[in-house]
Amino acid sequence: MRSGCARLARTTVLASLTLGALACYAQSNTTVNLNGITRTSNGSGGWNYDTWKPIRASSPGWVHQTADGYLIDPVNDQQTGQYDSDFAGSTTAPSFFIQTGLINNVEVIAMRVIFNTYDPNIISGKFSGNPVNVRIGIDATGDGALDLYMGPNFQGTPGLVFQQPGTGLNTSPSTTSTGTIFHPGGSPALSANNFNYVELNSANASTYYPGWTTLPDGGKTVSEGMMSWAMPVADINAALATALAAVGKPAVTISPSTFLLWVAFTATQNNSVNQDAYGMTAADNQGILWSQFVDRMNAYGSPVPEPSSYGLFLGLGLTAGAFFRRRRAPRAAS
Ligand SMILES: [Ca+2]
Numbered sequence: 168m169r170s171g172c173a174r175l176a177r178t179t180v181l182a183s184l185t186l187g188a189l190a191c192y193a194q195s196n197t198t199v200n201l202n203g204i205t206r207t208s209n210g211s212g213g214w215n216y217d218t219w220k221p222i223r224a225s226s227p228g229w230v231h232q233t234a235d236g237y238l239i240d241p242v243n244d245q246q247t248g249q250y251d252s253d254f255a256g257s258t259t260a261p262s263f264f265i266q267t268g269l270i271n272n273v274e275v276i277a278m279r280v281i282f283n284t285y286d287p288n289i290i291s292g293k294f295s296g297n298p299v300n301v302r303i304g305i306d307a308t309g310d311g312a313l314d315l316y317m318g319p320n321f322q323g324t325p326g327l328v329f330q331q332p333g334t335g336l337n338t339s340p341s342t343t344s345t346g347t348i349f350h351p352g353g354s355p356a357l358s359a360n361n362f363n364y365v366e367l368n369s370a371n372a373s374t375y376y377p378g379w380t381t382l383p384d385g386g387k388t389v390s391e392g393m394m395s396w397a398m399p400v401a402d403i404n405a406a407l408a409t410a411l412a413a414v415g416k417p418a419v420t421i422s423p424s425t426f427l428l429w430v431a432f433t434a435t436q437n438n439s440v441n442q443d444a445y446g447m448t449a450a451d452n453q454g455i456l457w458s459q460f461v462d463r464m465n466a467y468g469s470p471v472p473e474p475s476s477y478g479l480f481l482g483l484g485l486t487a488g489a490f491f492r493r494r495r496a497p498r499a500a501s
């Protein structure tokens with residue numbers, strides 16, 4: 168069901184923004200396990216990502232990616248010295264994933280990131296580090312600018328929140344800023360139904376992330392922290408409506424089938440990206456567009472189809488051209 172529907176999504180890409188929800192509604196019947204395993208062995212030295220879908224690197228040539236094209240983030244490249252805000256990964260291990268499905272019969276999009284340091288106090292609010300503003304950003308309008316941020320908030324009472332883009336273009340790490348925090352239904356408290364945070368290390372990798380090995384983090388705990396959470400699709404759309412209206416953009420509704428730009432970053436404060444941008448190092452040019460190193464994909468992990476598979480649909484007249492430009496990503500400065 169999933170794979171068949173994924174193919175359908177590819178062939179209906181031009182209509183994805185408006186018809187995606189209709190095309191693949193049946194695809195979302197899988198129950199999301201926020202504590203679930205990240206990947207499994209494919210039996211020949213590689214990996215299957217059956218549930219959690221790694222974010223894809225823009226092609227061709229972005230330097231920070233796995234051999235199979237998934238975006239990675241190097242360790243110890245956060246800008247403020249706090250390893251608990253450092254996305255941790257290697258050339259064989261991505262650390263930003265999404266998936267879609269149901270939790271308690273509610274359609275959600277779930278997100279997972281892995282930090283370099285695990286802190287057991289995070290849910291109690293005693294957390295002394297700074298993954299307080301881990302945010303996932305999406306571009307839902309196709310112009311390369313992020314329209315909405317979302318994620319768990321650890322300042323004050325922990326909860327899941329949305330955040331409007333701040334002033335600026337919001338098209339690259341250096342032009343991305345975050346504005347008003349809000350939640351259409353009130354910020355839901357973190358619970359087992361919407362949030363999961365576990366220690367990840369070489370010893371428990373077979374349970375959580377086969378092939379994972381612990382990564383150095385400046386003398387703190389060696390283990391990594393794997394954080395997963397889920398946002399209802401209806402809540403994302405309600406928040407998107409608010410965020411787009413605030414900047415005068417036309418309303419757009421997404422579904423799990425919609426091809427979006429997915430970005431992740433951490434910050435010590437609620438207004439700028441001052442820690443770690445997923446997919447680049449602190450030494451890279453922070454002015455590179457998100458769309459130059461992050462590939463668009465839907466929440467099922469499918470990338471935007473190549474031109475050969477959408478030519479038949481050009482007559483639909485929908486303005487999705489921005490999704491099909493395959494850009495040459497500049498290599499990072501050494
Ligand atoms: Ca990092």
Ligand SMILES: [Ca+2]
Pocket residue numbers: 255282283284381382383384388389390391
């Ligand atoms: Ca570590």
Ligand SMILES: [Ca+2]
Pocket residue numbers: 240241244245254443444445446447448449
């Ligand atoms: Ca980074």
